Amino acid sequence: MTRLSVFPLGGALLFPRMHLPLHIFEPRYRAMVTDALARDRRIGMIQPRGAGEPPPLFDMGCVGRIAEVEALDDGRFDIVLEGLARFTIVRELDVTTPFRQVEAELEPAGASETLAMAERASLEMESRRFADGLGYAVDWEAVSRLDDESLVNGIAQIAPFDIASKQALLEADTLSERAELIVQLMQFYGRHGDDGATLQ
Secondary structure, rough: OOEEEEEEOOOOOOOOOOEEEEOOHHHHHHHHHHHHHHHOEEEEEEEEEOOOOOOEOOOEEEEEEEEEEEOOOOEEEEEEEEEEEEEEEEOOOOOOOOOEEEEEEEEEOOOOOOOOHHHHHHHHHHHHHHHHHHHHHHHHHHHHHHHHHHHHHHHHHOOOOHHHHHHHHHHHHOOOHHHHHHHHHHHHHHHHHHOOOOOO
């Protein structure tokens, strides 16, 4: 069990051993970053489950350590979070800070995983089709040099999927399951485009 300051941000995923750049401008999150820097540099990234103030949160997120920070003159921050471990919220704490805090259970980060050759090939093929359909310019030679974990989790972080789909990717238990889900999502979004359909 651990106490975490959380940053609810829809569409922003972090995975263990991955990096997430963030621009911090809201006063409450400036306070959160200042607090984290004074303590253990940890921030829990989590997605809101719906609307509201404060919005309800999904149960699972990923805690990151502030690996890089640039304090701007007007009080804003540019930071880079390095993913440490997924966490599950046990309960939200009643706090006086402007940012939310939770009691959470951390999951061991585990060793880096790999894909079977056929899984990797399927993912790369579907990624090319998906990127071409959206008109994205991608350096496929650089992509081919990525290790499996960086490829799968990198796609999960940047792909333009809806919040529920992103959460499903975060919660996938293995790299193989996450890669398979990415392929399914790309096929689904490739068919439906921006017609408002979501995969639940």
